[in-house]
Amino acid sequence: MKILVIGAGAMGCLFAGRLKAQQADVLLYNRYNTHVEQINQSGLVIVERDDKETTIPLKVVQAVAKEDGYDVVLVLVKAHANKAVLEPMRESFSPDALFITMQNGLGNLETIKELFPNNPSAAGTMGCGASVESDGRILHRGWGKNYIGPVEETAAQEKLLDFIALLNRSGLQTDVAEDVQTVIWNKLFVNLAYNSLTALTRLRNGDILNTDEGQDLLRNVVREAAQVAERIGVTVDAEQTIANCLRMGREDIGANKSSMLMDVLHKRKTEIDAINGAVAKLGKRHGVETPYNDLITGIIKVIEANYDLQVD
Numbered sequence: 001m002k003i004l005v006i007g008a009g010a011m012g013c014l015f016a017g018r019l020k021a022q023q024a025d026v027l028l029y030n031r032y033n034t035h036v037e038q039i040n041q042s043g044l045v046i047v048e049r050d051d052k053e054t055t056i057p058l059k060v061v062q063a064v065a066k067e068d069g070y071d072v073v074l075v076l077v078k079a080h081a082n083k084a085v086l087e088p089m090r091e092s093f094s095p096d097a098l099f100i101t102m103q104n105g106l107g108n109l110e111t112i113k114e115l116f117p118n119n120p121s122a123a124g125t126m127g128c129g130a131s132v133e134s135d136g137r138i139l140h141r142g143w144g145k146n147y148i149g150p151v152e153e154t155a156a157q158e159k160l161l162d163f164i165a166l167l168n169r170s171g172l173q174t175d176v177a178e179d180v181q182t183v184i185w186n187k188l189f190v191n192l193a194y195n196s197l198t199a200l201t202r203l204r205n206g207d208i209l210n211t212d213e214g215q216d217l218l219r220n221v222v223r224e225a226a227q228v229a230e231r232i233g234v235t236v237d238a239e240q241t242i243a244n245c246l247r248m249g250r251e252d253i254g255a256n257k258s259s260m261l262m263d264v265l266h267k268r269k270t271e272i273d274a275i276n277g278a279v280a281k282l283g284k285r286h287g288v289e290t291p292y293n294d295l296i297t298g299i300i301k302v303i304e305a306n307y308d309l310q311v312d
């Protein structure tokens with residue numbers, strides 16, 4: 001099985017690196033930068049839970065062609081980069097290449113289906129977490145479970161099961177999800193709980209829980225989103241969902257620097273539109289008030305539009 005992971009950031013490197021360590025046939029795609037150069041020259045370093053480091057030889061390519069014959073294409077750029085990265089690749093894959101998005105936020109699978117309407121595609125979520133510490137070096141700091149939803153076509157479903165088996169052999173615990181919408185929303189709640197709050201406070205996920213105020217903010221943001229989800233037909237037990245977010249922050253992802261915190265630290269565009277912004281937008285459309293998500297979306301947007309003007 002030939003695998004292409006699109007996006008050589010924290011999660012692309014974690015997945016491609018773990019797969020390659022199992023001798024899988026895997027390549028990364030990313031535009032050229034110093035991180036890519038370091039991986040191509042000296043391999044990828046993954047720092048694991050016990051601080052043990054593994055160096056894995058990996059190749060990051062800057063071009064993709066149909067003749068490369070990829071069986072599985074795993075999309076792991078940020079949600080807002082999907083179109084810019086994937087549109088130029090519309091003719092670069094055979095129609096049986098299986099697209100999988102495990103990105104955060106709403107709307108990723110829809111973009112992939114729009115760009116590759118003849119390919120099978122599936123959406124999933126990642127309960128694990130990582131950050132790029134320096135060029136060619138990532139910290140693996142989240143250990144929750146991953147899920148990938150089903151594909152309609154039988155041949156593609158078999159390919160998906162083989163891919164999931166490979167992920168499990170590589171130590172990335174992954175299950176097949178029966179109901180993709182529930183899985184995507186369950187992950188969205190975790191991102192609502194931590195990503196923007198850690199980006200605003202510059203804390204690791206678990207440290208949001210150090211104060212009653214942090215926990216209250218988390219509860220309010222998630223509770224609003226649960227009301228929106230219910231309104232659009234996703235069944236949610238709000239209090240159980242909040243309890244799960246708190247548990248994950250304590251047990252699975254507490255030590256991780258969230259992807260949105262990393263964006264703010266590096267003065268990059270964030271995924272706010274696909275996370276709190278998406279909840280605020282849906283709330284407006286369906287008549288659910290979302291003051292916490294509105295406010296947080298607004299503040300993150302002010303921050304990302306004014307990086308150059310920030311005072312140290």
Ligand SMILES: NC(=O)C1=CN([C@@H]2O[C@H](COP(=O)(O)OP(=O)(O)OC[C@H]3O[C@@H](n4cnc5c(N)ncnc54)[C@H](OP(=O)(O)O)[C@@H]3O)[C@@H](O)[C@H]2O)C=CC1
Pocket residue numbers: 006007008009010011012029030031032033076077078079081084085102103104105126127128129130131132142256257258259271
């Ligand atoms: N980090 C985490 O702990 C977790 C992240 N996620 C989700 O996983 C997804 C990936 O996140 P993460 O790995 O953290 O993100 P990163 O920002 O670490 O990586 C994104 C990668 O995409 C590349 N990229 C962006 N735009 C382009 C472009 N136009 N052309 C080519 N390459 C491009 C970036 O390259 P460049 O540096 O050159 O811009 C970068 O290497 C997101 O949806 C995130 O929310 C989910 C669970 C945990």
Ligand SMILES: CC(C)(CO)C(=O)C(=O)O
Pocket residue numbers: 104126127128129130142190191194195205253256257258259260
């Ligand atoms: C699970 C979590 C919150 C890990 O940090 C994540 O998805 C992210 O950082 O984007």
